[in-house]
Amino acid sequence: MVEENRQIYTVxxxxxxxxxxxxxxxxxxxxxxxxxxxxxxxxxxxxxxxKDNNAVISSVMxxxxxxxxxxxxxxxxxxxxxxxxxLYEPRGSYQLIFEHIEPEGAGATQLxxxxxxxxxADKGYFDDKYKxxxxxxxxxxxxxxxxxxxxxxxxxxIAQRRFSNSNLxxxxxxxxxxxxxxEIVNALELINEYQRSDLIILARGGGSLEDLASFNSELVxxxxxxxxxxxxxxxxxxxxxxIADFVADLRAPTPSAAAELAFQDKNALKNKIFKLNExxxxxxxxxxxxxxxxxxDLKSRIKTPQIIIYDHRLRLEEYESRLHNNFLRYIKHKxxxxxxxxxxLNSLNHESILKRGYSITRFFKDKKxxxxxxxxxxxxxxxxxxxxxxxITKVEKING
Amino acid sequence: xxxxxxxxxxxKLEEIVKQMESNALDLEDAVKKYETGxxxxxxxxxxxxKTEKKISLLSVDNSGNLQEKPFKQ
Numbered sequence: 064m065v066e067e068n069r070q071i072y073t074v075x076x077x078x079x080x081x082x083x084x085x086x087x088x089x090x091x092x093x094x095x096x097x098x099x100x101x102x103x104x105x106x107x108x109x110x111x112x113x114k115d116n117n118a119v120i121s122s123v124m125x126x127x128x129x130x131x132x133x134x135x136x137x138x139x140x141x142x143x144x145x146x147x148x149x150l151y152e153p154r155g156s157y158q159l160i161f162e163h164i165e166p167e168g169a170g171a172t173q174l175x176x177x178x179x180x181x182x183x184a185d186k187g188y189f190d191d192k193y194k195x196x197x198x199x200x201x202x203x204x205x206x207x208x209x210x211x212x213x214x215x216x217x218x219x220x221i222a223q224r225r226f227s228n229s230n231l232x233x234x235x236x237x238x239x240x241x242x243x244x245x246e247i248v249n250a251l252e253l254i255n256e257y258q259r260s261d262l263i264i265l266a267r268g269g270g271s272l273e274d275l276a277s278f279n280s281e282l283v284x285x286x287x288x289x290x291x292x293x294x295x296x297x298x299x300x301x302x303x304x305x306i307a308d309f310v311a312d313l314r315a316p317t318p319s320a321a322a323e324l325a326f327q328d329k330n331a332l333k334n335k336i337f338k339l340n341e342x343x344x345x346x347x348x349x350x351x352x353x354x355x356x357x358x359x360d361l362k363s364r365i366k367t368p369q370i371i372i373y374d375h376r377l378r379l380e381e382y383e384s385r386l387h388n389n390f391l392r393y394i395k396h397k398x399x400x401x402x403x404x405x406x407x408l409n410s411l412n413h414e415s416i417l418k419r420g421y422s423i424t425r426f427f428k429d430k431k432x433x434x435x436x437x438x439x440x441x442x443x444x445x446x447x448x449x450x451x452x453x454x455i456t457k458v459e460k461i462n463g
Numbered sequence: 464x465x466x467x468x469x470x471x472x473x474x475k476l477e478e479i480v481k482q483m484e485s486n487a488l489d490l491e492d493a494v495k496k497y498e499t500g501x502x503x504x505x506x507x508x509x510x511x512x513k514t515e516k517k518i519s520l521l522s523v524d525n526s527g528n529l530q531e532k533p534f535k536q
Contacts, residue, residue: 199468219536223516227516230515232520235520253521253529257529332511339477340501342484343497346483347483347493347494350490350493354490
């Protein structure tokens with residue numbers, strides 16, 4: 064290399080040259096990649112690294128441009144965007160300055176929805192502990208919707224069908240478009256300020272995700288969350304779940320369904336109460352009737368003195384007859400015994416023995432019967448009783 | 464005991480009917496319950512009929528005052 068020919072750059076010169084090379088060649092480019100290392104310092108600008116599998120580029124999106132995005136720049140989001148390449152001389156580094164960014168895939172609105180939903184869920188906005196109970200019967204219900212839409216008609220029809228004397232207040236708002244979000248928030252604040260109603264129905268007929276945008280906004284979510292009056296939402300169709308639905312105290316799939324939840328079927332309730340009332344009357348009537356009968360029954364079983372005397376007389380008569388019968392039986396028994404003994408006695412009578420040829424010998428003097436010869440002496444006078452007649456004899460000899 | 468509402472009154476009425484059906488009450492209690500039950504039923508019916516049938520449109524006028532107009536369907 065020849066010394067005279069060599070060109071010596073200063074750092075600034077070279078940098079400036081590289082800068083113009085880069086910036087002239089890549090004034091505005093579309094680029095795709097994934098966000099990482101995202102940070103938002105006090106300035107409000109977003110600094111991040113855009114990367115793919117093999118390379119990274121430092122990137123920035125300034126606050127101004129960011130304010131037009133519907134979603135937040137977060138790590139892991141795959142994006143494509145319009146950027147210019149810029150070299151920052153004091154640090155000798157180049158970076159992409161993004162003018163516009165869109166998420167890849169689902170689209171910005173969808174991503175914004177997911178991001179807000181997650182953020183509010185993390186803040187606890189959807190937690191059951193914040194859900195206020197829906198009054199069973201509301202004396203006044205406020206409806207926030209478009210006064211000219213179908214939703215308001217549906218709600219009025221169902222309210223009047225179910226609860227004929229329903230008291231409704233309508234605050235008409237735009238349910239889509241630029242002012243919609245603000246109007247809904249104002250309506251919620253107005254109703255809470257005046258506290259005239261017990262319940263709010265926030266409603267809108269069906270529409271695309273874009274049509275429902277105001278119900279997916281953070282401002283409306285906040286207003287619903289901070290409402291002191293319970294809020295039922297009935298937004299879009301059954302398959303639409305807006306952020307407002309998640310924050311609301313109760314979500315109905317449609318405006319009509321919201322009205323069904325807000326208004327009880329008055330006739331059914333009345334029938335129920337009438338029936339309970341009838342039951343109550345019958346029950347007390349039956350109870351008194353039953354107690355009455357019990358008293359009558361008990362009263363009839365009380366014994367009067369006459370009955371007590373009569374009872375005693377009956378018993379007395381019974382004893383009397385038993386006594387009489389027993390006595391007769393006793394007599395009869397004795398009589399039988401007597402007859403029996405007479406028979407026995409008859410069979411033992413000495414006369415019948417004498418008849419058979421036996422005789423009785425006794426002392427003539429004292430008439431004592433002699434059974435033994437021991438006490439008899441010679442010449443004792445004895446009497447012998449025969450079956451017929453007596454003999455008086457003298458003892459001649461005693462055979463021991 | 465919380466604030467008396469239609470719902471609490473209706474629940475009380477149902478409970479009273481159930482208790483009376485069980486037949487375990489003496490007459491004094493039954494009569495007391497009956498009187499309470501009839502009162503609760505009347506309270507419920509009154510609530511159902513007391514609201515005024517009305518549909519109005521609320522708005523805020525230029526000076527920030529609340530305006531109420533009948534709503535024309």
